[in-house]
Amino acid sequence: MRLxxxxxxxxxxxxxxxxxLDPGINVFVGANGAGKTSVLEAAFLLSHARSFRSGAKEALLARGELRLSIFAEVRHADERVCRLGLGRSGARWEAKADGANVAIGQLVRECAVVCFEPGSHALIAGAAEERRRYLDWGVFHVEHDFLSGWRRYQRALKQRNSLLRASSTATDELFVPWESELAQAAQQLDRQRRSYLDLLRPKLVESVAGLLPELGPLDLRYRRGWSDEQELARQLREQRPRDLARGHTTLGAHRADWSIAFEGAPLREHLSRGQEKLTALACLLAQAELYAEHRGEWPIVCLDDLASELDQAHQAAVVAQLLSAKAQVLLTGTDIPHALHSLSTRVFHVEQGQLTRLL
Incomplete structure (x- = not known):
């Protein structure tokens, strides 16, 4: 797949x-704040309908502009070309594929982008929400019915939370159907997540061995978000008094998490910031490889500020893997990274939001 x-x-x-863009390596160079990262952000938005940067959605819109729009021509490995568009003028995103209005899910299925950037260590050291997003993006591209099940779960969760906040009027008869629906949808999500992690594990072991061999074998751990001892519907019923006090649901698939433990670093706190970044990068590359195995093409790979995030040896290792996979790469830096000096690349200079092709 390539843009x-x-x-x-x-x-x-x-x-x-x-x-x-070149089908191989594309480099965007320029001073900090010139707009390099925003190019990668545009590609990522097409694939995730959200930014990898933190902050409010309103911050995406350029000052003085009323509308944001991104258009891309995506060529797949089978030579099929899809024309994708994503825009927002109010609170909601609007998506198009080949000129027709489509659901966001259809747009995201057509364009797959993974991104390593300065905040990627949050995948290892940050909140569980980041790891669930990573996991669910991968499951979405492997399990075709994942999105419908995820939406079913979110609807039931929203309804139960509304009942919890209306505790003075909510009765047991109102809770039971939504708790049953929540439990059934959660079981489906849990099965799909576990299955995906089983597929990901060997890819991750190989990827980590290439980037962090000094940490030894890894253990990939998964927590479903509720106890394995009894069915979720029963646990929700028993937990209801405490949930009423909190005003939200404290058990379920929305509380799931996963983690990586190494023989040489059994706790997350044992990892340095550099090791967290390399572990996150290994996760992204493993996910990209698994995507390629199932879809027959690599996703587009974005590497933001590569030279400042990785030393030269790790830069060279990552670039070599991506070249071997024939993945399209979008990469940023204040200068061309050392690992690319002997390679054929397409280089763009970015200055004050304007791009000029140099090579």
Missing amino acids: EELRIRGLRCLTDVEIE
């Missing part, structure tokens, strides 16, 4: 940008 053309309107400092 052949990318048009960006009204995204942060990129008010009007058109880029023809």
